[in-house]
Amino acid sequence: MMKVDNKTDVYSFGVVTLEVIMGRHPGELISSLLSSTFSSSSTPPSTLHHLLLNDVMDRRPSPPVNQAANAVALAVKLAFACLHVHPQSRPTMQQVARVLSRNWPPISKPFSSITLDELLDHGHGGET
Numbered sequence: 001m002m003k004v005d006n007k008t009d010v011y012s013f014g015v016v017t018l019e020v021i022m023g024r025h026p027g028e029l030i031s032s033l034l035s036s037t038f039s040s041s042s043t044p045p046s047t048l049h050h051l052l053l054n055d056v057m058d059r060r061p062s063p064p065v066n067q068a069a070n071a072v073a074l075a076v077k078l079a080f081a082c083l084h085v086h087p088q089s090r091p092t093m094q095q096v097a098r099v100l101s102r103n104w105p106p107i108s109k110p111f112s113s114i115t116l117d118e119l120l121d122h123g124h125g126g127e128t
Contacts, residue, residue, distance in 0.1 A: 007087035010096065014082030017075055023058025030083055033116065053114045069111035070104055077119040 018026035053076060054063060064072045078099060084090045091099075107114070 010082045010090050014079040017079040051116050054112045080120050
């Protein structure tokens with residue numbers, strides 16, 4: 001039986017966040033990214049890591065621009081942190097709320113060129 005606690009809640013937050021951004025359940029993306037990211041440091045990055053964020057997003061709304069693009073990139077980065085394979089390395093919901101409430105500088109590159117790899121935490125715990 002799975003233990004339900006704050007770390008499973010934050011995992012669920014990550015799944016729902018990706019589902020909203022992608023417009024579909026992110027199960028396959030999560031499985032592929034996490035298995036290749038956390039399996040071993042000697043494993044070459046999956047081709048999924050080179051996917052552009054723009055390519056996995058829901059196509060129905062217009063692509064985000066300016067502050068919305070910043071918010072989407074931040075939300076995906078947080079979602080990936082919430083999905084960390086090791087529960088003790090996931091942020092708490094309090095940390096997530098703090099990160100979401102900050103003013104963030106604009107992203108340093110065009111939104112259309114951000115890769116999923118750039119948004120992954122690569123196994124480092126702590127606040128994003």
